[in-house]
Structure formats: C-alpha cells, structure tokens
Amino acid sequence: MAEEKTTILDGAGVKRALTRIAHEILERNKGVEDLVLVGIRTGGVHLARELSARLEEIEGAKVPVGEVDITLYRDDFKGQAPHLPVGKTDIPFVIEKTKVVLVDDVLFTGRTIRAAMDAIMDHGRPDCIQLAVLIDRGHRELPIRADFVGRNVPTSMKEKIVVLFDADSRPTEVVLEK
Amino acid sequence: MGFKHKDIIGLQGLSREEIQLLLDTAENMKEISGRDIKKVPTLRGKTVVNLFFEASTRTRTSFEIAAKRLSADTINISASTSSVTKGETLSDTARNILAMKPDIIVMRHAASGAHHYLAQRVSCSVINAGDGAHEHPSQGLLDMLTMRQKFGTLDGLTVAIVGDITHSRVARSDIFGLTTMGASVRLAGPPTMMPPGIERLGNVTVCTDMREAIKGADVVMMLRIQLERQGKTLLPTLREYSRYYGLNPENLKLAKPGAMVMHPGPINRGVELSSYVADGDQSAILTQVENGVAVRMSMLYHVSGGELPTE
Amino acid sequence: MNLLIKGGRVIDPSQGIDEALDILVENGVVKALGKGVKAPAQTEIVDATGLIVTPGLIDMHVHLRDPGLEYKEDIVSGTRAAAAGGFTSVACMPNTRPVNDNKAVTSYIIAKAKAEGVVNVFPVGAITQGSKGEALAEMGDLKEAGCVAVSDDGRPVTSSELMRRALEYAKGMGIMIISHAEDLSLVGEGVMNEGFVSTELGLKGIPWAAEDAATAREVYLAEFTDSPLHIAHVSTKGALRIIRNAKARGGKVTCETAPHYFSLTDDAVRGYNTNAKMNPPLRTVDDVAAVKAALADGTIDAIATDHAPHHLDEKDVEFNVALNGIVGLETSLSLSLQLVEEGVLTLPALVEKMACNPAKILGIDRGTLREGAVADITVIDPAVEWTVDAEKLASKSKNSPFLGQKMKGAAACTIVGGNVVFKRN
Numbered sequence: 001m002a003e004e005k006t007t008i009l010d011g012a013g014v015k016r017a018l019t020r021i022a023h024e025i026l027e028r029n030k031g032v033e034d035l036v037l038v039g040i041r042t043g044g045v046h047l048a049r050e051l052s053a054r055l056e057e058i059e060g061a062k063v064p065v066g067e068v069d070i071t072l073y074r075d076d077f078k079g080q081a082p083h084l085p086v087g088k089t090d091i092p093f094v095i096e097k098t099k100v101v102l103v104d105d106v107l108f109t110g111r112t113i114r115a116a117m118d119a120i121m122d123h124g125r126p127d128c129i130q131l132a133v134l135i136d137r138g139h140r141e142l143p144i145r146a147d148f149v150g151r152n153v154p155t156s157m158k159e160k161i162v163v164l165f166d167a168d169s170r171p172t173e174v175v176l177e178k
Numbered sequence: 179m180g181f182k183h184k185d186i187i188g189l190q191g192l193s194r195e196e197i198q199l200l201l202d203t204a205e206n207m208k209e210i211s212g213r214d215i216k217k218v219p220t221l222r223g224k225t226v227v228n229l230f231f232e233a234s235t236r237t238r239t240s241f242e243i244a245a246k247r248l249s250a251d252t253i254n255i256s257a258s259t260s261s262v263t264k265g266e267t268l269s270d271t272a273r274n275i276l277a278m279k280p281d282i283i284v285m286r287h288a289a290s291g292a293h294h295y296l297a298q299r300v301s302c303s304v305i306n307a308g309d310g311a312h313e314h315p316s317q318g319l320l321d322m323l324t325m326r327q328k329f330g331t332l333d334g335l336t337v338a339i340v341g342d343i344t345h346s347r348v349a350r351s352d353i354f355g356l357t358t359m360g361a362s363v364r365l366a367g368p369p370t371m372m373p374p375g376i377e378r379l380g381n382v383t384v385c386t387d388m389r390e391a392i393k394g395a396d397v398v399m400m401l402r403i404q405l406e407r408q409g410k411t412l413l414p415t416l417r418e419y420s421r422y423y424g425l426n427p428e429n430l431k432l433a434k435p436g437a438m439v440m441h442p443g444p445i446n447r448g449v450e451l452s453s454y455v456a457d458g459d460q461s462a463i464l465t466q467v468e469n470g471v472a473v474r475m476s477m478l479y480h481v482s483g484g485e486l487p488t489e
Numbered sequence: 490m491n492l493l494i495k496g497g498r499v500i501d502p503s504q505g506i507d508e509a510l511d512i513l514v515e516n517g518v519v520k521a522l523g524k525g526v527k528a529p530a531q532t533e534i535v536d537a538t539g540l541i542v543t544p545g546l547i548d549m550h551v552h553l554r555d556p557g558l559e560y561k562e563d564i565v566s567g568t569r570a571a572a573a574g575g576f577t578s579v580a581c582m583p584n585t586r587p588v589n590d591n592k593a594v595t596s597y598i599i600a601k602a603k604a605e606g607v608v609n610v611f612p613v614g615a616i617t618q619g620s621k622g623e624a625l626a627e628m629g630d631l632k633e634a635g636c637v638a639v640s641d642d643g644r645p646v647t648s649s650e651l652m653r654r655a656l657e658y659a660k661g662m663g664i665m666i667i668s669h670a671e672d673l674s675l676v677g678e679g680v681m682n683e684g685f686v687s688t689e690l691g692l693k694g695i696p697w698a699a700e701d702a703a704t705a706r707e708v709y710l711a712e713f714t715d716s717p718l719h720i721a722h723v724s725t726k727g728a729l730r731i732i733r734n735a736k737a738r739g740g741k742v743t744c745e746t747a748p749h750y751f752s753l754t755d756d757a758v759r760g761y762n763t764n765a766k767m768n769p770p771l772r773t774v775d776d777v778a779a780v781k782a783a784l785a786d787g788t789i790d791a792i793a794t795d796h797a798p799h800h801l802d803e804k805d806v807e808f809n810v811a812l813n814g815i816v817g818l819e820t821s822l823s824l825s826l827q828l829v830e831e832g833v834l835t836l837p838a839l840v841e842k843m844a845c846n847p848a849k850i851l852g853i854d855r856g857t858l859r860e861g862a863v864a865d866i867t868v869i870d871p872a873v874e875w876t877v878d879a880e881k882l883a884s885k886s887k888n889s890p891f892l893g894q895k896m897k898g899a900a901a902c903t904i905v906g907g908n909v910v911f912k913r914n
Contacts, residue, residue, distance in 0.1 A: 069206065072207075072210075072218040072219070072220040072248075072479075073218060073219060073220070074220075082180020082181050082182055082480070082483040083180065083181065083479055083480055083482065083483035084180070085199060085202060085203060086202075086203045086206045086207060086476075086479070087206060088205075088206045088209070089206070089209050090209070118219070119218075122213060122215040122217065122218070123213055123214070123215070124214065190689075267802075267806060268806065268807055269805060269806065287807070289807035289808065289809045289810065290690055290691035290692050290761070290808065290809070291690065291691075291692070291761030291807060291808045291809075292807045294760060294761045295761065295806075295807055295808075309691070310691050310692070310809070311691035311692075311693075312690060312691030312692075313691070344688075347691060350689075350691060373687070373688035373694075374683060374684055374685065374687075374688055374694070375684055375685030375688045375689075376688050378685055379688070379689060
C-alpha cells in the first residue's frame with residue numbers, strides 16, 4: 001500500500017508561520033516580561049527553541065525554554081502494553097508567577113495538552129498558560145483550543161500529520177500522510 | 179521497545195536494552211523528587227503491597243516513597259505484624275494478599291527463590307526486594323545508575339566487590355547487571371565467603387587478596403559484613419577482617435585516582451569501611467540512596483505495563 | 490491358579506540364563522523352566538513374546554510411611570506403586586512414626602503387608618532407638634520379628650563410637666547395617682549440591698565432602714570391625730572411589746545408588762524445583778559419569794529408588810523449607826533400562842542390580858527363577874513408550890522430577906508368589 005504524502009507547509013512556510021506566532025505572542029502578552037516557553041517533547045521542544053530565537057530577534061531579550069515529557073501524565077495506561085520510555089522533563093526556571101506558552105507541533109485530541117498542563121501545574125502555579133501549535137488538525141476530545149495556530153488543517157481520523165526536523169532539530173516541512 | 183516482563187525477580191536474564199531502559203527511565207524520574215509537588219499521577223488507583231518477611235527500613239521505605247510518588251496506594255505488611263509467625267505458609271499469605279487485589283507485590287524474603295514461587299502463583303506483578311542470597315535487583319540497578327552518572331557508561335568499567343560474596347544478594351545482582359552492561363567485575367573476600375563457580379557468572383575474576391581486586395578499579399563496592407549472620411566459622415574476628423578486607427584511605431589509593439566508593443548500607447564503620455573513606459570525597463553512598471527511589475519508581479512503572487498486544 | 494509365561498526372553502543371572510524359555514508356575518513356585526513347556530489344564534497363559542522375563546525386581550530402599558505418615562503413603566498404596574513399577578519386593582526404611590525400632594512396629598508392618606499389600610515387604614529396623622543416634626536398638630528382637638537389616642536412614646549415626654559398636658553388635662546378631670553416610674556438620678543448612686548452580690541460585694550448598702568423609706568413616710569402621718556394611722544412596726565420585734578401593738582390599742562393603750543419581754544433575758534444581766530436592770542432593774555431570782562407571786565396573790551392587798513420598802503441601806513451598814526426597818518406584822525401571830540403551834549395563838547386569846544382588850545383600854530367598862523358587866517374576870516390555878503422569882501414579886504422592894517426561898520401557902506384568910498383581914494395559 002503506497003502512502004500518499006502531501007506537503008502542507010514547506011520550509012519557508014514553517015518559518016513564516018513561526019514568525020507570525022512570535023509576533024502574536026508578543027502582542028498578546030505586551031512583550032516578554034514573565035514570559036516562558038515550555039515545549040512538549042520532542043517536536044514541541046524544537047519549536048519552542050525556534051520561537052525563543054525569534055522572540056529574541058524581535059525583542060532583544062531571551063525567553064527561557066523548558067521541556068516537558070508527558071508520558072507519566074498520560075490517560076491511556078490500561079496495563080495492556082509495555083509502558084513507554086519516560087523522557088526528560090526539564091523546567092530550569094520557577095514556574096510560579098510566569099506566563100507560560102505551551103508549545104506543541106500538532107494539536108489533535110487535546111489529551112496531550114491536558115497532560116502537559118497537569119505536569120506544569122505540578123511544578124508550580126503560573127499566572128496563565130497559553131497554547132501555541134504549528135498545526136491544528138481538529139478532532140478535539142477535550143475542551144481545549146490553541147491561542148496561537150500556525151495552520152489549521154482539516155483532516156480525517158485516518159490521516160497523519162508529521163512535522164519533519166533536520167539534524168539540527170530545525171523544522172523543515174509539514175506533511176500529511178494518508 | 180518496551181519492558182515485557184510481568185515481574186522483576188532478578189537482573190539475571192534481563193537484556194542489555196531492558197536494563198538500559200530501566201536506568202534511563204530512572205534517570206528521567208529523578209526530576210520528580212526535586213519538585214515541590216513530588217508526585218505524578220501515573221499509577222493512580224494502583225495498589226502496591228510491600229510484603230517484608232525480613233526487617234528492612236531502608237529498602238521498604240524507598241519502595242514506599244517510589245510508589246507514592248507515582249500516586250499508587252501502598253500497604254506495608256511486615257513479618258512481625260503478619261500471620262507468618264502463626265505458621266502460615268507463603269502460599270496462604272500470598273492468597274490472602276491477593277484477595278486485596280494488589281497490582282504489584284514488592285517482597286523481601288529470607289528464602290532464595292521465594293519470588294519465583296510467588297510469581298508463579300499470583301497474577302499481579304512481583305518485584306523482588308531481596309531474596310535470601312539470590313538477588314536484590316533494585317540495589318543492583320541503583321548501583322549501576324550511580325556508576326553511570328559518574329562515568330557516563332558502564333561499558334569497560336572495572337568494579338571491585340569486596341566482602342562476603344557467598345551470602346550477598348547484592349553481589350549477585352551487581353554481577354548479573356554489570357557484566358550484562360559490559361563492565362568487568364573483580365571479587366575479593368576470605369575464601370570462606372567466596373562461593374564456588376562464581377567466576378562463571380559472567381566477566382568475573384576472583385581475587386584472594388583485596389589489593390589485587392582494587393588495583394586500578396573504577397569502582398570499589400564494599401559489602402556489609404554481618405557476624406551475626408555469618409557465624410563464627412567463617413571469620414575469626416571483625417578486627418582481623420577489617421585488617422585484610424576493610425577499605426581505608428591507604429588501600430583506596432590502589433584504585434584509579436578518583437575511583438568511586440560504594441556500599442549498599444547500612445555501613446559497619448571501622449569494619450569493612452573506615453569513616454574517612456565512607457565520608458570522603460570518593461564516597462557515593464548517599465547518591466546511591468538518592469538513586470534508590472528513582473530506580474524503584476522505574477521498576478514499578480515498567481512492571482505495571484504488561485504484555486505487548488498481539489496483533 | 491497356575492501360570493505359563495510363554496515365549497519371553499528369560500534373563501536370570503542367578504542361573505546364567507538368557508534365552509527364550511517358558512516358565513510354568515504352580516502353587517506359587519516355579520515348577521518348570523524350559524523350551525516348549527506343556528501347560529496342564531486350567532493354566533492361565535501369559536504371552537511374553539517380545540518381552541523380557543526376569544526374577545521379580547527388588548527395591549531395597551523405599552519409604553512406605555506406614556505407620557504414622559499415611560497421608561504421604563501407606564503399605565497398600567506403596568506396594569501398588571511397587572507392583573506398577575515391576576517390583577515384587579521392597580525393603581522399607583524405619584523412619585515411620587513411631588520409628589521401627591522394636592518388634593511391635595515390625596510385626597505391624599509385616600502383618601499389614603501380608604493382609605493388604607500386593608508385593609513382599611521386608612522391613613528394615615532402626616540401628617538406634619528412635620533413630621536418635623544415642624542408644625542401640627534391640628537388633629536381636631528386630632531380626633527375630635522379621636527385619637532384614639537395620640538402618641537409621643534419613644540421618645547418619647553421628648557418633649563414630651556408636652557406629653563402631655553398632656557394627657560389632659549387628660554382626661553378633663547376624664543382621665546387616667545400611668548406612669546413611671553424611672557428615673551433618675558439613676551439610677549445615679545446605680539444601681542442594683554445593684557448586685556453580687547453588688552459587689547462581691543463592692541456595693546454601695552441601696559439599697560432596699559431606700558424603701565422602703562419612704563414607705570413608707563407615708568403610709574404615711566396617712573394616713576395623715570386620716562387619717558387613719551396605720552404603721545407601723551413593724551419589725558422589727569420591728564416595729564411589731572409597732567404596733571401590735575398599736572392595737579391592739576385600740572389605741565386605743556393598744552399596745546402592747538411585748536412578749536420579751544417574752539420570753539428573755543439580756541443573757534440575759534451577760527454577761527452585763522442589764521435586765529436585767533430595768538427600769543426598771543431585772550432583773554434577775562428573776558425579777553422574779562416576780555413578781555410571783561404578784555401575785558398569787560393579788562397584789555399585791544395586792539400584793534402589795529411595796522412594797520418598799511427600800504430600801504436595803510439603804513440596805509446594807519455598808525451596809529451603811521443602812522436604813527432601815522423591816517418589817521413584819514407578820520410574821525406576823524405565824530410567825534404569827536407559828542404562829542398557831546407553832551401553833552402561835547389559836540387560837543381565839541390570840537384572841543383577843535390580844533383583845539378584847538386592848536379594849543377596851538382604852539375605853532373602855528371592856532374586857531367582859530356579860525351579861522350586863517362590864514365583865516372583867517381572868515381565869518387562871522394553872519398547873513401550875509412556876509419559877509420567879501424576880494422575881496415573883499409584884503412589885499417593887506425586888513428588889517426581891520426571892513428571893511429564895517421556896519414558897521408554899516399563900513393567901508389563903508383575904507376578905508375586907504366582908499371582909499377577911499388576912498388568913499394564
């Protein structure tokens with residue numbers, strides 16, 4: 001069965017989308033004061049670093065980046081499959097009183113975001129959590145929506161969205177696989 | 179890649195990848211214990227029974243904390259309060275505990291093989307917290323995690339283990355784990371405490387002279403000597419044991435510069451380990467204790483995973 | 490009822506016979522042995538074509554557990570198991586409750602065996618009162634009551650002085666001592682053979698030296714007192730060397746081994762298998778080879794099972810608290826026939842060790858098919874294949890390490906005193 005691949009965003013498209021999101025984040029938060037980025041492993045972490053670089057270019061100030069692994073917060077442990085390897089969670093700053101922008105590559109059911117928010121809350125109480133995603137493919141199963149979206153892509157449940165990264169963990173392309 | 183075993187009875191038989199996975203998970207779980215809210219919801223609603231037929235505050239507490247940090251409910255049953263003193267068999271005790279519907283039983287038992295016995299008779303997971311002189315896998319894993327943190331890898335490390343090898347479940351788990359991970363192990367101790375054929379368990383060399391074992395070693399692991407357990411036929415006195423098989427600043431110099439000193443605890447100060455060494459810069463004893471919780475969280479997490487679905 | 494066993498290969502080492510012959514049994518004794526024997530009217534014919542016919546096999550070392558431990562085995566179930574295994578006689582050890590150290594217990598065993606048992610039961614009395622190793626038992630009385638030997642089997646006579654006196658006293662009474670040779674201080678808390686496997690499993694080991702040292706003591710005491718001595722269940726290379734040397738010096742020592750000592754090694758303990766726990770423990774590959782060599786060169790006189798039934802509750806426990814011993818009556822013949830298959834023993838040599846020699850050692854009028862002898866006869870099917878199944882064992886206890894194992898060869902028919910007591914379907 002040959003897989004069909006369609007490019008949704010090429011390299012330049014990804015860049016434009018991230019730049020736009022960076023501007024929107026700044027606009028919404030009126031600058032970078034108290035702002036932190038937390039990427040969801042692993043794609044979200046790469047994108048959070050990209051966003052941080054752009055925010056620095058625009059504002060001239062560094063926005064700290066943390067990473068969160070949501071494996072231990074998943075809601076689909078049924079004891080029927082071997083548990084997934086646990087990745088590293090690294091939040092090298094105090095969450096208390098920050099404005100957290102949670103970053104992920106693809107927003108789908110919303111369950112990952114729920115898990116990530118729980119994980120962040122266990123590290124401290126931020127003033128607010130906002131959500132930035134490169135792709136929103138719909139099919140939400142929880143009352144969650146993104147504050148910043150690179151591209152909305154209507155999909156069917158069978159399709160797959162993959163964000164590709166190069167060897168330096170820079171996003172190169174977003175493809176839809178059927 | 180996943181951990182496909184229902185139980186962890188020993189490190190013998192675990193593959194390199196499986197040990198790697200247990201250690202990696204433990205490494206990534208260390209962060210949880212550093213937070214304000216030292217808890218993740220992973221094992222919410224699961225029941226972990228700590229069934230201890232031998233007294234052990236340290237291991238039991240460590241498993242209990244590990245289970246609680248994963249949000250499991252824990253119940254501690256110890257030999258002194260349980261019905262074993264009334265002559266109940268392990269089989270009956272196990273059946274009674276099963277009626278409480280545990281998901282994981284963490285057991286320590288004085289009989290080697292007690293966990294094989296239990297695991298064959300219960301549907302829940304069994305984790306070995308020490309059986310007789312057989313295995314103590316959580317200790318083996320935390321020892322390896324501590325070594326890996328310092329040296330980056332276990333491959334090619336030379337680890338000297340000194341003491342009563344015959345009666346040591348720690349030694350066996352360390353040997354099985356370390357040699358699987360590519361380290362070489364040197365054993366030293368009085369011949370009265372060196373079991374036959376131990377060199378056939380892996381990349382293991384037996385030395386009669388402790389200095390020979392320590393020479394150039396990356397890690398020196400000292401085992402606890404227990405005169406009350408070993409009896410008077412194996413040793414004349416602790417004083418003489420300490421002279422020939424104790425680690426002190428002098429003979430530690432034979433090891434590689436900066437070699438790591440380890441001990442499964444509790445230490446007999448001045449017997450197998452001089453206080454200068456136990457509390458010195460090279461001692462990793464407290465790191466071992468700290469790593470214990472993360473390693474046990476990793477074990478609890480992975481055994482609760484279950485079999486791969488057959489597709 | 491008269492019997493004609495027709496067309497079998499008769500192997501009777503006591504007469505140097507190994508050929509196709511018919512055997513006529515009348516009134517419980519061998520009436521005729523020859524080619525084309527004519528059967529009188531109303532004779533039951535046993536067709537033994539393709540089968541082997543031997544003097545009834547004798548297991549000189551079993552535990553029938555009766556009196557006192559009937560939940561494990563009793564004289565009825567034990568003798569049924571014996572018959573199913575091709576044995577026409579068993580010698581039962583005295584570690585019952587109470588211990589068979591007096592004529593009352595001996596008489597009980599003999600009476601019950603006569604009334605309800607299906608094979609001959611020859612009791613072995615105790616060497617010391619209560620088998621406690623403190624004071625000699627009344628060996629004269631025991632012999633008169635029907636004991637064929639004395640033994641404290643299950644434990645050694647720890648005191649060398651007491652063993653010396655026992656040998657001397659027994660000699661005077663004309664009864665032989667069967668020694669359980671084991672140095673208990675070397676055994677300590679050991680639960681399996683000391684070696685690589687015990688190291689790996691973290692189980693306390695029993696060194697071979699515990700058996701060798703005790704065997705040496707027994708052999709020297711027997712020589713010193715010039716008494717006959719039989720060593721039970723020999724399992725080590727060293728003990729066999731000691732016995733071989735003693736025999737070469739002209740000592741009156743004999744010995745037996747059990748099928749598990751030439752069929753299994755301590756590897757069988759892996760997985761903490763309590764059905765591989767016995768005393769002496771299963772040894773190493775080297776010891777198995779030495780046992781086979783000693784069977785071949787005649788150092789080992791007899792194969793005896795040390796049939797030791799235990800209840801499931803005594804075996805379904807942690808390894809270190811499980812009781813020692815396995816059932817053996819129903820697997821012994823098949824495992825021993827394997828020795829013939831492997832070329833360790835010829836069939837006649839095997840029959841010697843399972844029938845003729847035990848009779849000789851115990852001094853009982855069995856182990857032969859001579860005309861006029863009691864018609865204890867075993868008919869063996871050397872080719873039949875079967876699987877050891879706990880459900881089908883006649884013994885009350887199922888503690889066998891061979892459960893589920895495929896076997897070749899078995900008793901086709903067991904005849905005791907001219908009566909067919911077992912017939913394989």
